[in-house]
Amino acid sequence: MSAQSCDISLTVNGEPISExxxxxxxxxxxxxxxxxxxxxxxxxxxxxxxxxTVRVNGVIIRGCLTLAxxxxxxxxxxxxxxxxxxxxxxLQAAFEQRNAxxxxxxxxxxxxxxxxxxxxxxxxxxxxxxxxxxGNYCRCTGYQAIVDAVEAVAQLRNGGKR
Amino acid sequence: MKPAPFAYAKARSLDEAIGLLxxxxxxxxxxxxxxxLASLNMRLSAPRILIDINGIAGLNTIVKTDGxxxxxxxxxxxxxxxxxxxxxxxxxxxxxxxxxxxxxxxNRGTIGGSIAFAxxxxxxxxxxxxxxxxxxxxxxxxxxxVKAEDFFKGLFETALGPQDVLTAIRVxxxxxxxxxxxxxxxxxxxxxxxxxxxxxxxxxGKGLADVRLAYFGVGATPLRAKQAEAALADSKVDxxxxxxxxxxxxxxxxxxxxxxxxxxxxxxxRRVARQHLETRG
Numbered sequence: 001m002s003a004q005s006c007d008i009s010l011t012v013n014g015e016p017i018s019e020x021x022x023x024x025x026x027x028x029x030x031x032x033x034x035x036x037x038x039x040x041x042x043x044x045x046x047x048x049x050x051x052x053t054v055r056v057n058g059v060i061i062r063g064c065l066t067l068a069x070x071x072x073x074x075x076x077x078x079x080x081x082x083x084x085x086x087x088x089x090x091l092q093a094a095f096e097q098r099n100a101x102x103x104x105x106x107x108x109x110x111x112x113x114x115x116x117x118x119x120x121x122x123x124x125x126x127x128x129x130x131x132x133x134x135g136n137y138c139r140c141t142g143y144q145a146i147v148d149a150v151e152a153v154a155q156l157r158n159g160g161k162r
Numbered sequence: 163m164k165p166a167p168f169a170y171a172k173a174r175s176l177d178e179a180i181g182l183l184x185x186x187x188x189x190x191x192x193x194x195x196x197x198x199l200a201s202l203n204m205r206l207s208a209p210r211i212l213i214d215i216n217g218i219a220g221l222n223t224i225v226k227t228d229g230x231x232x233x234x235x236x237x238x239x240x241x242x243x244x245x246x247x248x249x250x251x252x253x254x255x256x257x258x259x260x261x262x263x264x265x266x267x268x269n270r271g272t273i274g275g276s277i278a279f280a281x282x283x284x285x286x287x288x289x290x291x292x293x294x295x296x297x298x299x300x301x302x303x304x305x306x307x308v309k310a311e312d313f314f315k316g317l318f319e320t321a322l323g324p325q326d327v328l329t330a331i332r333v334x335x336x337x338x339x340x341x342x343x344x345x346x347x348x349x350x351x352x353x354x355x356x357x358x359x360x361x362x363x364x365x366x367g368k369g370l371a372d373v374r375l376a377y378f379g380v381g382a383t384p385l386r387a388k389q390a391e392a393a394l395a396d397s398k399v400d401x402x403x404x405x406x407x408x409x410x411x412x413x414x415x416x417x418x419x420x421x422x423x424x425x426x427x428x429x430x431x432r433r434v435a436r437q438h439l440e441t442r443g
Binding site for chain 1: 163164165166167168169172192195196199202203204212214216240260263264265266267269350351352
């Protein structure tokens with residue numbers, strides 16, 4: 001009933017997947033190494049940086065602090081799936097337009113986190129945006145442009161003009 | 163870094179989890195994993211097996227009974243944050259929750275895990291101590307309840323035995339007389355606190371009774387500041403702040419010197435005393 005490797009079945013970006021994974025493998029390593037979904041990044045590997053953010057069963061989580069084996073039966077969504085589905089197209093456009101990314105390492109995590117914020121709070125103020133993104137490090141932009149982009153999308157989704 | 167290899171087992175019941183703990187050496191329980199997996203990734207610990215308790219039914223409920231609010235061990239921080247029962251009956255915990263890590267971590271981290279891990283700089287152990295709360299534990303000999311005062315033993319050390327499972331925490335439900343306060347200093351929103359303070363009291367005429375000040379980040383466990391509590395009960399805020407010189411002796415750590423922590427502890431007490439005077443609601 002226990003093993004160093006386990007069989008898991010889950011859906012990733014809507015696609016059913018069945019694989020055998022090492023028990024110690026993190027979800028983000030599984031996505032990157034076994035499924036070649038390299039949009040989720042591996043930064044600090046202890047929960048500080050947020051680069052590994054993915055969505056499991058509808059909520060964002062740390063891909064480095066979640067085991068792949070613990071995701072048996074789960075619905076996993078990554079930046080690839082959310083991007084292809086067009087769900088965050090407006091956020092992506094706003095990030096590009098406002099230079100809210102430079103190297104892009106943090107960007108997938110930022111986008112997923114911002115999307116969750118905007119689902120929960122349709123009119124966040126700048127302080128609330130900063131608070132929600134507090135677990136996602138960006139070493140390039142100084143955050144200002146990221147907050148600008150998220151704020152602009154909130155306004156846009158509420159029927160405002162860009 | 164990657165963790166050292168370990169085996170994995172998913173427990174479907176409390177009995178199964180306790181049975182696995184009894185038969186396997188160097189086993190650790192996996193709940194939300196938000197502290198455990200970080201420490202495994204850094205190879206600060208290397209258990210041989212993780213026993214996943216997330217599939218055990220009945221451990222994720224929030225129930226009010228007999229003047230107490232019971233929070234199941236597998237209640238996620240995010241679930242607790244959205245809970246009307248916690249907002250109404252455990253306002254101190256409601257105030258503390260937004261300070262715990264970040265949204266993605268609160269979506270997965272559990273209340274029971276935070277208490278069982280007992281990080282000395284964590285918010286919830288101090289809240290439990292300030293609220294005179296208790297912890298339900300099930301082990302091979304059955305169920306028992308441990309008071310918060312007796313639960314936190316030392317650095318990451320609790321009253322939990324190697325075959326015990328923490329199943330719930332319980333705090334007295336707030337009344338119209340309840341007063342709570344919470345404040346902390348952290349380098350970044352969501353980081354572990356440099357110093358923090360969780361406080362509770364009961365309004366008694368114009369003054370306060372049953373003042374409980376539980377500091378975190380100032381020692382190996384959350385710590386009560388008992389002389390300051392007595393002074394605050396007499397509405398002497400300045401005397402309470404001076405009393406912290408006797409109550410607290412924080413060691414230096416990676417974040418701040420002991421002297422800086424003591425200074426910050428005093429600043430927090432003034433802030434929390436102000437919150438205490440606010441009426442509830």
